Amino acid sequence: xxxxxxxxxxxGSDARVGRLSLPHGDVATPAFMPVATHGSVKGLTPxxxxxxxxxxxxxxxxxxxxxxxxxxxxxxxxxxxxxGWDGPILTDSGGYQIFSLATLARVREEGxxxxxHLDGSAHFLGPEEAVRIQERLGSDxxxxxxxxxxxxxxxxxxxxxxxxxxxxxxxxxxxxxxxDQALFGIVQGGTDLALRAxxxxxxxxxxxxxxxxxxxxxxxxRPTTWEIAAATAPLLPADRPRYFxxxxxxxxxxxxxxxxxxxxxxxxxTRHARNGALFTSAGPLVLRHARYADxxxxxxxxxxxxxxxxxxxxxxxxxxxxxxxxxxxxxxMHNVTYYERLMQEMxxxxxxxxxxxxAAGVVAEExxxxxxx
Amino acid sequence: xxxxxxxxxxxGSDARVGRLSLPHGDVATPAFMPVATHGSVKGLTPxxxxxxxxxxxxxxxxxxxxxxxxxxxxxxxxxxxxxGWDGPILTDSGGYQIFSLATLARVREEGxxxxxHLDGSAHFLGPEEAVRIQERLGSDxxxxxxxxxxxxxxxxxxxxxxxxxxxxxxxxxxxxxxxDQALFGIVQGGTDLALRAxxxxxxxxxxxxxxxxxxxxxxxxRPTTWEIAAATAPLLPADRPRYFxxxxxxxxxxxxxxxxxxxxxxxxxTRHARNGALFTSAGPLVLRHARYADxxxxxxxxxxxxxxxxxxxxxxxxxxxxxxxxxxxxxxMHNVTYYERLMQEMxxxxxxxxxxxxAAGVVAEExxxxxxx
Numbered sequence: 001x002x003x004x005x006x007x008x009x010x011x012g013s014d015a016r017v018g019r020l021s022l023p024h025g026d027v028a029t030p031a032f033m034p035v036a037t038h039g040s041v042k043g044l045t046p047x048x049x050x051x052x053x054x055x056x057x058x059x060x061x062x063x064x065x066x067x068x069x070x071x072x073x074x075x076x077x078x079x080x081x082x083x084g085w086d087g088p089i090l091t092d093s094g095g096y097q098i099f100s101l102a103t104l105a106r107v108r109e110e111g112x113x114x115x116x117h118l119d120g121s122a123h124f125l126g127p128e129e130a131v132r133i134q135e136r137l138g139s140d141x142x143x144x145x146x147x148x149x150x151x152x153x154x155x156x157x158x159x160x161x162x163x164x165x166x167x168x169x170x171x172x173x174x175x176x177x178x179x180d181q182a183l184f185g186i187v188q189g190g191t192d193l194a195l196r197a198x199x200x201x202x203x204x205x206x207x208x209x210x211x212x213x214x215x216x217x218x219x220x221x222r223p224t225t226w227e228i229a230a231a232t233a234p235l236l237p238a239d240r241p242r243y244f245x246x247x248x249x250x251x252x253x254x255x256x257x258x259x260x261x262x263x264x265x266x267x268x269x270t271r272h273a274r275n276g277a278l279f280t281s282a283g284p285l286v287l288r289h290a291r292y293a294d295x296x297x298x299x300x301x302x303x304x305x306x307x308x309x310x311x312x313x314x315x316x317x318x319x320x321x322x323x324x325x326x327x328x329x330x331x332x333m334h335n336v337t338y339y340e341r342l343m344q345e346m347x348x349x350x351x352x353x354x355x356x357x358x359a360a361g362v363v364a365e366e367x368x369x370x371x372x373x
Numbered sequence: 374x375x376x377x378x379x380x381x382x383x384x385g386s387d388a389r390v391g392r393l394s395l396p397h398g399d400v401a402t403p404a405f406m407p408v409a410t411h412g413s414v415k416g417l418t419p420x421x422x423x424x425x426x427x428x429x430x431x432x433x434x435x436x437x438x439x440x441x442x443x444x445x446x447x448x449x450x451x452x453x454x455x456x457g458w459d460g461p462i463l464t465d466s467g468g469y470q471i472f473s474l475a476t477l478a479r480v481r482e483e484g485x486x487x488x489x490h491l492d493g494s495a496h497f498l499g500p501e502e503a504v505r506i507q508e509r510l511g512s513d514x515x516x517x518x519x520x521x522x523x524x525x526x527x528x529x530x531x532x533x534x535x536x537x538x539x540x541x542x543x544x545x546x547x548x549x550x551x552x553d554q555a556l557f558g559i560v561q562g563g564t565d566l567a568l569r570a571x572x573x574x575x576x577x578x579x580x581x582x583x584x585x586x587x588x589x590x591x592x593x594x595r596p597t598t599w600e601i602a603a604a605t606a607p608l609l610p611a612d613r614p615r616y617f618x619x620x621x622x623x624x625x626x627x628x629x630x631x632x633x634x635x636x637x638x639x640x641x642x643t644r645h646a647r648n649g650a651l652f653t654s655a656g657p658l659v660l661r662h663a664r665y666a667d668x669x670x671x672x673x674x675x676x677x678x679x680x681x682x683x684x685x686x687x688x689x690x691x692x693x694x695x696x697x698x699x700x701x702x703x704x705x706m707h708n709v710t711y712y713e714r715l716m717q718e719m720x721x722x723x724x725x726x727x728x729x730x731x732a733a734g735v736v737a738e739e740x741x742x743x744x745x746x
Contacts, residue, residue, distance in 0.1 A: 038691070038692075038695040038697055039688070039691065040692055040697045040698075040699045041699075042697060042698045042699065043698040043699060043702070044699065045679070045683075045699065045702065045703070046683070063695075067691070067694065067695060068666060068667075068687065068690075068691045068694075072666060072667045072687065075667055075669075076667060076669055076685060076687055076688075077669075082685070082687070082688050082691075083688065084683045084684055084688070274698075293441060293445060294441075294445045294448055294449060296448075296449055296450075306418070310418075310419070310457045311457055312449060312455070314441065314445065314449055314455070315412070315449075315455050315456065315457070317441075318411070318412065318440070318441045318455075319411075319413055321440065321441075322411040322436075322440060324411055324413045324415060325413075325415045325416040325647075325698060325701045325702070326413045326414075326415065326416060326417065326418065328698045329416070329418065329698070329702060330418070
């Protein structure tokens with residue numbers, strides 16, 4: 001169903017370069033997955049997405065199961081055919097979305113009762129249903145259903161959620177039926193290192209194709225996020241891919257790759273694109289600023305993406321100010337390319353045993369040009 | 374600045390196939406111009422637009438002069454470079470927009486005082502300014518400023534507007550200074566054939582590179598539109614391109630091509646695309662209808678566009694219902710391709726001396742599958 005091969009470990013760092021082989025192709029790791037919540041990276045055709053350098057995308061089983069429905073997608077030949085993307089897809093189980101988007105979520109041992117954020121209709125999702133939905137979608141990597149406590153939850157709540165997540169993980173494993181789909185476990189435990197270690201032990205004991213760190217980047221200080229990841233990642237099996245869910249900025253990625261993380265997803269590049277904010281080698285470029293009104297330069301002079309090869313900052317600003325739909329497409333192409341190139345550069349630095357220097361540069365760059373909070 | 378060569382006249386019809394040579398390339402006529410109001414066909418990159426078969430686009434001097442400003446575009450190398458489209462561009466002068474979009478438009482002999490629909494700021498546009506703005510934009514074809522009376526105006530108002538438009542047209546000709554830009558006159562006269570004939574006489578006497586029919590499709594019955602066009606077109610010089618402004622459905626185009634019209638623009642294909650309505654060989658396809666929820670067919674089984682080659686109706690419906698930005702792109706690609714292919718088919722039918730049969734088919738098709746009003 002999947003194979004992970006580590007090709008190089010960076011000297012003086014836990015960073016590693018690998019190749020994750022999945023039914024729909026290989027993924028060079030560390031890898032960034034653009035987010036296709038509803039089965040589309042907002043504003044990009046699959047060929048655009050490929051041109052940006054993406055090798056794998058993330059889609060949300062929560063959203064797709066509510067609309068258009070996993071059965072509909074299965075009848076149409078699965079998610080790959082549905083969205084016209086023939087490369088690997090990882091689907092999130094929906095745990096995080098139920099706790100952050102749905103209303104009236106109520107957890108019991110069987111699973112979660114919740115109401116759809118779309119129409120208020122009542123639904124139930126348990127670990128078995130989460131596997132079944134993702135098997136119908138036919139993603140390359142499925143995630144177990146986990147319980148995601150809020151960032152400010154007490155130790156008791158975090159502990160109970162981690163223990164329940166482990167029991168749910170065992171139930172997910174027990175019902176999986178597709179040989180052509182990897183299944184990843186999710187480590188919980190909040191910001192408590194002892195709880196994290198215990199969650200790792202319980203999850204790894206079950207034996208998954210890969211392991212994710214969940215329940216981070218949910219409000220804690222960024223150095224705490226990095227610290228938890230750095231302390232937890234080495235406890236995970238070295239020969240399995242490690243996925244940090246739902247983050248982050250270039251600095252976050254640089255630090256987490258240094259901690260030995262292999263997979264990432266984040267809405268930042270796509271969401272900032274829609275808000276007219278571009279990632280560039282000289283820091284954030286916020287298109288609404290008047291100084292770009294007749295700026296004839298490309299968004300990023302060091303970028304070779306379609307947007308930077310064809311359009312000026314002045315035009316991108318104009319499209320953004322006029323709310324032209326093309327603004328979303330062009331800005332997203334650029335930001336996704338930026339993220340994918342960052343990952344390529346990290347892989348090259350690891351292979352050259354120069355990762356620490358490279359990561360320090362990314363950290364310094366972001367320190368000099370931080371994103372507005 | 375431009376050359377127009379008629380290559381074939383259809384037997385038994387006024388339809389003709391021609392080639393309009395402009396500074397940025399040749400245009401096979403009859404031609405349809407997708408609308409790029411703000412310098413972008415909504416949701417399409419220039420390469421998408423080219424792939425749809427478009428050879429020329431229309432942009433609006435009114436919108437572009439208010440935002441980002443004609444001077445900004447001129448400093449950035451002109452509209453072609455600004456929007457990344459290296460093919461021909463026709464710019465509308467802004468007359469129609471001032472009378473339909475701007476507020477407090479007040480006409481005097483010098484020109485029109487109006488307030489911007491964007492921010493209420495006060496502006497003046499006269500025929501000289503309209504030429505100057507379009508010369509700064511650097512379009513291949515500029516349009517004279519005309520006075521556009523409302524569809525229900527009295528004969529006196531329509532007459533006065535047509536006479537004033539002719540005086541403005543003379544002033545436009547007097548100040549034009551670019552040898553690399555065609556200038557088209559605009560015939561007014563409402564639905565009164567005598568006024569139309571007089572407007573043709575006055576406008577043609579001035580000598581333009583091409584002639585447009587303005588002030589139609591503004592609320593009159595469709596057969597009236599066709600009748601006025603059919604009666605007016607033959608009064609225009611046969612060796613100059615004829616442009617019917619701002620219409621229409623496939624039936625409108627088929628009838629107007631039969632009346633000897635060479636150029637068209639219309640927001641229908643792009644606007645319907647944004648509303649989730651697709652032109653197909655089996656009539657309108659309205660994506661919100663539940664029957665498409667698991668329809669595995671392409672939007673139009675006879676279409677080879679990127680959208681129809683890669684995606685099902687079910688996916689297009691899903692993107693539309695989820696308000697995904699990609700819906701605009703994929704739907705617009707299809708609808709623009711549909712219009713461009715319709716024009717190709719009309720040109721082929723004219724060359725095969727089979728235009729009447731072809732047009733009758735388009736008319737019958739639309740009669741059978743009309744668009745909702």
